[in-house]
Amino acid sequence: MKGALSVAALSLAASEVSGHYIFQQLDIGSTKGSLFQYIRKNSNYNSPVTDLKSNDLRCNVGASGSGTDTVSVKAGDSFTFTTDTPVYHQGPTSMPPGSAASYDGSGGWFKIKDWGPTFSGGQASWKLDSTYTFNIPSCVPDGEYLLRISQLGIHNPWPAGIPQFYTSCAQIKVSGGGSASPATVSIPGAFKDTDPGYTANIYSGFTSYTVPGPSVFTCSGGGGGNTGGSNPQQPAPQPTTTLRTSTTAAGSSPTNNPGNGGGSGGCSVAKYGQCGGNGYSGCTACASGSTCSATNEYYSQCV
Incomplete structure (x- = not known):
């Protein structure tokens, strides 16, 4: 099986633009990858993607499989995305035909993790780190996948400002998996400028938050909606050939x-x-x- 996986996290390339960050390294368990060894290298340095209709929302600007290695991983194993600079914008983080190297991400994606905010005493707390770790679901079918991590920065509240997607894709080959068929979405198309998590203003009346995009898929199902810190409910399984992971973040x-x-x-x-x-x-x-x-x-x- 060939496909595309998406998790929630952060991403961006080198550091020619001050104050941004990018996911540039993927580790599998304790095995360290080198910079952009398994992650498709983008061409816009550490600048975000802001166009909701752009194909660049999938893996970032200029990011292709050319020169990128595909790493083997067992279903259920952990993976870690690392940024060049720790994430500091407040917001949530969320974790094909041919080989992963040739796949353009035009098929279906499903989400396996959100890092949303927690609220206490009228304030929101976010996971703002340089590393984001999760596990490949044990039930996904064997095959090659794009593993996507993305953060949505909403520090410039819509509509006066434009939210920013920091996105990267790694190429992985899964073995020892199962036979799940998660419901999938398309990118672009999974995020809209009417989504509450896209239009949220973290500086005014910010007491709850819904992570944009689809619900989080889990092998066992269950969970709540994709609000702060919880794993959203699993969508009804449908036949698919792709998987994905996605991240979203908001505000400085x-x-x-x-x-x-x-x-x-x-x-x-x-x-x-x-x-x-x-x-x-x-x-x-x-x-x-x-x-x-x-x-x-x-x-x-x-x-």
Whole structure:
């Protein structure tokens, strides 16, 4: 079986654009991969994808199977995506014909993991790390897959700002699997500018969150909707030849007030976090050693 897997996480390439990040390394269990050995290398450095209708939403700009190795993995084994710079934008993270190397991702995808926010005392907490680890579902059929990880940054609230997808795809060959047939979605098409998780404003009345995209597939089924921290309900199985994993993330991270912003009083923004811009109502004071610099009228960051 050939297919496409998608998880939720973060991604972007090198570091010519300040303040962004990219998933550039895939490890299988304790076996370390080198930079872009198993991950398709993109051509837009560490810049995000913002066009919901673009095929670049699948694996990033210019990312093809040319020169990328395909790594063998057993169903049920763990994998880890690593970024060049730790993720700092608040938001959720979510984990074919021919070989994986020749597959363009135009078939179906299904999601196997979301890292959503948790809410406590009126504030949201996100998993903002440089590594994201999960397991290949034990029930997926043997075959070659694209394993996608993506983060959606919503630190520039829609519609004044445009949410940002940080996405990467790894090429894997699964063995020892099962016979599951998860329901799938297409990319582009899985995310819409009317999705609550796409239009959410983390600086105003932010008390709940629904991760964009399909529900999370699990071999055993169950789970809740794809809101903060829980595994969404498994969709009804349908015949498919592809699998996928996807990540989503939102907003920049003030050090003392993640989630609601609320001006500069009593809080500060970590280096490379957002500190201003049209429509922004979060912290405006930067952590010691950095200053707030305007990139454009909608976005300023601590550098």
